[in-house]
Amino acid sequence: MKKIVVIGAGGKMGCRVSKKLMDAKxxxxxxxxxNEASIERLKAIGINTISKMEEIVPQADYVLLSIPDILIGKLSKDIIPLMKPGAMVIGLDPAAAYAGVMPIRDDIGYFVVHPHHPYLFNTERDEDGNLDFFGGKATQDVSCALYHGDEHFYAEGEQIARVIFAPVGTAFRVTVKQMGFCEPGLVESISAPLVYALKQAYEAFVAKGVPADALYSFLMGHLRVQFAITFGLIDARYSDGAILALNEAMSRIFKDNWLETMVNEDFVTESIMKITDSINKK
Structure with missing residues (x-):
């Protein structure tokens, strides 16, 4: 049985992947x-033995980095030299690989995986009866990239990805750059601000006297239909009135060159450099 080490096992993502590894066996x-609070979180999910990095990493076949992007550059300089030849380091986010902040060794593999989370229209629930937003009960897809190393590392990395993010539907093979275009490019720099703006507009209409519960229900139902129409999930079209309102609002809300500005490799790269703090080291 191959050895895998989770660094940062008690963090938000770390706890989830650690429990999956523990349960899968x-x-x-x-x-x-x-971190003491993180160690307590691990104890709460049944993990009572905490290993010392400098002792266990040299024995590991796989080292999974579940640590903040801003720290990977610093900490990987201590972790990667400890790894044995033929081992593989696994990142859970493309930022560190995209920014090139990790030391590169030709005798180990570098793999990156990031979960997509369950689809917007998911209705599956966790053991407490709550909707599963992050994955673990509901099926989710993942994106995987071989950053550096021989091809066999990809197959091993995807196998691990299917364990730590189970249940997994499709594992999409992409490049590190393409994964960076997905996140932060699309989902953090574009879709998150749009959703945040939607929440601001919702609160502004509530302030004008619209009942909050009625407006929330109105919005959630219409969002479902709007996503289905816009992404071609159903054979339907917007009403003439909706199209008129949409076109009128687009020119008021968005600058003419917003796509060229945001869907731009230089912008994505700068964002990732800031996320990893590597922009301050250039």
Whole structure:
């Protein structure tokens, strides 16, 4: 059984992947954490043995980095030299690989995976009866990239991805750059501000006297239909009145060159450099 080590095992993502590894029993799993509150979170999910990084990393076949993007450059300089030849480091976000902040060794593999989370129209629930937004109960897809190393590392990385983010539907193979275009490019720099603006507009209409519960219900139902129409999930079209309102609003809300400005490799790269703090080291 191959050894896998989770660095930052008690963080938000770390706890989820650590529990998946513990429950799956597909790998000989070890968990590294230094934060006391995070260690308590691990104990709460049944992980009571915390390994020392400098002792377990040299034995590991896989080292999974579940640490903040801004720290990966600094910490990987301590972690990667400890790894044995033929091992593989796994990142859970493309930013560090995209920014090139990790030391590169030709005798180990570098793999990146990021979960897509369950679809917007998902209705599956967790063991507490809550809708599963992050994955773990509901099926989700993942994006995977081989950043550096021989091809066999990709197959091993995808296998691990299907365990730590189970249940997984499709594992899309992309490049690190393409994954960076997905996040932060699309989902953090474009869709998140749009959703945030939608919440601001919702609150502004509530302030004008519209009942909050009625407006929320109105919005959620219409969003479902609007996504279905706009992305071609159903054979339907907007009403003439809706098209008129949409076109009128687009020119008021968005600048003429917003796509060229936002869907731009230089902008995505700058964003990632800031996320990893590497922009301050150039």
């Amino acid at each position: 597909r790998y000989d799993a070890y968990f590294c954490e230094v």
